[in-house]
Amino acid sequence: MAEAILVPQVGQDLTEAKVVELHVKLGDKVKKGDLVAVVESEKASFEVEAFSEGVVISLPWKVGDVATVLEPLMHVGAEGEVVAAAKTAVPDPVQTAVPQTVHTPATVPVSATPAPVPTPAPAPAPVEAAVSGGDRASPVARRMAADHGLSIGRIAGTGPRGAVVLRDVAAAVAAAPAGGALELRTLQSGQGTPVVFIHGFGADLSSWRPLVARIGLGSPMMALDLPGHGGSQGHGAADFAALVDAVGATLRSLHGGVHLVGHSLGAAVAAALTERGDLDVRSLTLIAPAGLGASVDGDFVDGFLSARSEGALAAWMRRLVSDPASLAPVLVRATLAARDEAGLVPAQTRVARGVFEGSTQLFNVAAALRAYRGPCSVIAGRDDAIVPLREIEAAVPAHVALHRLDRVGHLPQVEAADLVQTVIARTVRSAG
Amino acid sequence: MATRELMYREALREAIDEEMAANPTVFIIGEGIAERGGSYKVTEGLLAKYGPKRVRDTPIAEAGMIGVGVGAAIAGARPIVEILYVDFAMLGMDMIVNQAAKFRLMTGGDGRVPFIMRTQGGTGGGVAAQHSQSLEALFYHIPGLRVVMPSTPSDAKGLLKYALRQEDPVMFLEHKHLYMTKGPVPDGEHVVPFGVGDIKREGSDVTVIAWSNMIPRTLEAAEALAAEGISVEVIDPRTLVPLDRDMIIKSVLKTRRCVIVQEANRRGGVASDIASIVQEECFYEMDAPVEIVAGMDIPVPFNLTLEKASVPQKEDVVAAVKRVLHVQSLAAAAE
Numbered sequence: 001m002a003e004a005i006l007v008p009q010v011g012q013d014l015t016e017a018k019v020v021e022l023h024v025k026l027g028d029k030v031k032k033g034d035l036v037a038v039v040e041s042e043k044a045s046f047e048v049e050a051f052s053e054g055v056v057i058s059l060p061w062k063v064g065d066v067a068t069v070l071e072p073l074m075h076v077g078a079e080g081e082v083v084a085a086a087k088t089a090v091p092d093p094v095q096t097a098v099p100q101t102v103h104t105p106a107t108v109p110v111s112a113t114p115a116p117v118p119t120p121a122p123a124p125a126p127v128e129a130a131v132s133g134g135d136r137a138s139p140v141a142r143r144m145a146a147d148h149g150l151s152i153g154r155i156a157g158t159g160p161r162g163a164v165v166l167r168d169v170a171a172a173v174a175a176a177p178a179g180g181a182l183e184l185r186t187l188q189s190g191q192g193t194p195v196v197f198i199h200g201f202g203a204d205l206s207s208w209r210p211l212v213a214r215i216g217l218g219s220p221m222m223a224l225d226l227p228g229h230g231g232s233q234g235h236g237a238a239d240f241a242a243l244v245d246a247v248g249a250t251l252r253s254l255h256g257g258v259h260l261v262g263h264s265l266g267a268a269v270a271a272a273l274t275e276r277g278d279l280d281v282r283s284l285t286l287i288a289p290a291g292l293g294a295s296v297d298g299d300f301v302d303g304f305l306s307a308r309s310e311g312a313l314a315a316w317m318r319r320l321v322s323d324p325a326s327l328a329p330v331l332v333r334a335t336l337a338a339r340d341e342a343g344l345v346p347a348q349t350r351v352a353r354g355v356f357e358g359s360t361q362l363f364n365v366a367a368a369l370r371a372y373r374g375p376c377s378v379i380a381g382r383d384d385a386i387v388p389l390r391e392i393e394a395a396v397p398a399h400v401a402l403h404r405l406d407r408v409g410h411l412p413q414v415e416a417a418d419l420v421q422t423v424i425a426r427t428v429r430s431a432g
Numbered sequence: 433m434a435t436r437e438l439m440y441r442e443a444l445r446e447a448i449d450e451e452m453a454a455n456p457t458v459f460i461i462g463e464g465i466a467e468r469g470g471s472y473k474v475t476e477g478l479l480a481k482y483g484p485k486r487v488r489d490t491p492i493a494e495a496g497m498i499g500v501g502v503g504a505a506i507a508g509a510r511p512i513v514e515i516l517y518v519d520f521a522m523l524g525m526d527m528i529v530n531q532a533a534k535f536r537l538m539t540g541g542d543g544r545v546p547f548i549m550r551t552q553g554g555t556g557g558g559v560a561a562q563h564s565q566s567l568e569a570l571f572y573h574i575p576g577l578r579v580v581m582p583s584t585p586s587d588a589k590g591l592l593k594y595a596l597r598q599e600d601p602v603m604f605l606e607h608k609h610l611y612m613t614k615g616p617v618p619d620g621e622h623v624v625p626f627g628v629g630d631i632k633r634e635g636s637d638v639t640v641i642a643w644s645n646m647i648p649r650t651l652e653a654a655e656a657l658a659a660e661g662i663s664v665e666v667i668d669p670r671t672l673v674p675l676d677r678d679m680i681i682k683s684v685l686k687t688r689r690c691v692i693v694q695e696a697n698r699r700g701g702v703a704s705d706i707a708s709i710v711q712e713e714c715f716y717e718m719d720a721p722v723e724i725v726a727g728m729d730i731p732v733p734f735n736l737t738l739e740k741a742s743v744p745q746k747e748d749v750v751a752a753v754k755r756v757l758h759v760q761s762l763a764a765a766a767e
Binding site for chain 2: 138139140141143158159160161163165166167
């Protein structure tokens with residue numbers, strides 16, 4: 001039976017979304033979790049995933065078209081099936097709610113772990129609902145939410161016309177995991193020991209999707225959101241040790257070994273996890289790792305956090321790459337939209353204050369790296385302006401493979417994706 | 433401290449008596465205050481004790497009485513001028529606003545006008561539009577005047593004694609409904625300085641600011657709300673000028689919600705000014721907009737039912753407190 005994949009609801013009051021990427025064509029086979037398209041509103045882009053297995057049997061849109069939200073984007077069915085028989089699969093409320101409320105780029109969740117369910121909003125009285133805004137809140141509710149790294153937009157309001165008031169924030173704080181599990185998603189299902197990706201400061205788990213799609217390992221590919229980021233923004237961890245604790249606790253819930261791939265701050269967390277003894281780290285791939293020297297580009301951290309416009313954020317994000325052309329505008333837009341919609345800046349500022357002091361990294365994992373005896377690869381760009389290569393070189397022990405990449409900055413996974421995929425695959429396989 | 437139960441009017445009489453005994457420059461004039469002991473019996477017995485030079489009846493001539501008082505104060509005496517209804521003080525507004533309030537400044541600080549105008553206002557008993565007004569905002573607006581509005585016998589005595597010892601013109605605004613109310617008054621010397629508010633009831637959920645006759649009404653509302661589990665803090669500034677801003681701000685920062693109750697009509701009232709202070713100082717700590725419960729913007733009706741409807745009642749205070757606590761929206765959301 002054919003099912004429709006709907007154009008996601010891209011915003012509260014928006015009725016249209018532009019199709020900016022199509023990853024499938026008519027007749028392509030898709031399976032649950034495949035990225036099939038990206039649509040975007042004025043504020044954010046949304047990844048659309050297949051939630052059933054089958055063949056694309058209708059695809060009325062082409063890239064650049066403006067589609068109507070909640071109308072079929074495409075139909076997936078059996079080979080030879082005709083669309084006339086297709087039923088419109090109305091995603092359940094949780095699924096449709098997630099793209100609007102969780103970090104962007106967001107997806108219709110199909111992961112093995114449950115998607116974060118936004119606190120169900122009690123239905124306000126009909127008259128109130130008609131005028132309720134997206135993030136009405138009392139001043140003290142707003143401040144307290146920021147203090148706890150919570151986003152007003154994610155808290156159900158019980159005040160006048162749905163406004164978030166103090167009691168709502170208090171309830172959300174009480175419900176937020178104090179030291180509990182982080183957002184962990186399966187990006188691609190598979191067999192064997194999972195490969196877990198840990199993003200860097202200011203990113204989130206969805207940043208790994210383009211890379212993960214083409215690594216070519218049969219292992220489950222998972223990614224998590226660090227505290228203060230993406231779906232873990234409510235987590236209160238505020239220094240490096242707390243980040244490591246939080247990630248460690250989350251990974252222990254997998255009950256088994258893991259391969260770790262980390263970028264920048266996430267790489268340092270991955271390295272630190274090898275020291276703990278309570279987690280079986282089978283291999284380690286560190287991309288532009290932090291925590292090996294003292295320096296970090298403090299201006300970048302400050303500028304990145306305080307940028308409010310697309311232009312300002314793009315100016316800072318260009319520091320991440322060697323070739324400015326490799327920084328896709330959609331990445332900047334998605335970063336900005338995710339921050340605006342989820343109110344991530346206070347939480348990320350808290351994390352930044354906990355791990356960096358000006359241009360100094362307050363943590364060091366060089367000893368952990370020296371002690372680690374599993375397969376380990378380090379990838380770094382010669383043009384890295386955020387974490388200097390010379391400090392990485394000085395700290396990487398002799399038994400660890402160091403890949404130094406020309407004309408690559410702080411994002412090797414973007415500027416040298418093929419090589420990074422190869423190194424990850426080789427490092428994971430060498431663990432046996 | 434040992435206390436006695438006194439009526440508001442008896443407490444006022446004690447204050448006048450004690451200060452007249454202590455200071456020979458204190459005298460009191462007014463309509464029917466000497467032979468008759470005053471319409472509200474505040475000055476009963478003072479004529480016999482201090483004689484007609486210091487306790488003196490006047491004709492029905494408020495402009496002249498207030499002029500005499502302001503002039504005597506400038507000349508070095510401590511006059512108390514009793515005006516039967518605050519409504520009639522309007523006849524003396526030039527002496528109050530242009531002379532008494534300005535004299536100290538215009539003499540480079542040399543001149544002093546320790547002039548006390550004792551009068552009463554507010555609704556109560558169907559005495560109609562010209563005898564029921566709450567006009568404190570008029571005096572509050574004028575720099576140079578002190579505005580005092582006691583709500584209890586104890587405050588009435590202590591504040592009047594303080595008024596008779598300080599150096600500036602005081603609008604001492606009593607309430608016709610309070611004269612017969614009783615309350616504990618400390619034995620012995622009891623002086624309440626200006627600018628120090630009083631927490632009439634401690635609470636944690638909402639701050640309600642009220643004065644004069646709105647205090648007993650607000651306390652009744654607080655009692656009713658307590659039965660529903662809502663803890664109300666009731667603040668009585670006691671003097672509107674000077675105003676105990678610190679007490680108000682501290683309380684609102686604690687409760688995060690604020691209701692202001694005034695009997696005077698809403699427009700241009702003191703409550704609006706206090707609300708502006710509260711939002712300026714406490715905005716980022718507040719969980720709801722400031723609510724004002726005030727009289728209607730109409731002349732006070734003669735008809736008793738309409739009079740009651742035109743000024744805040746206990747139920748109005750209860751409803752406002754529930755609004756700032758978002759009680760209704762919570763109930764709606766729970767459905």
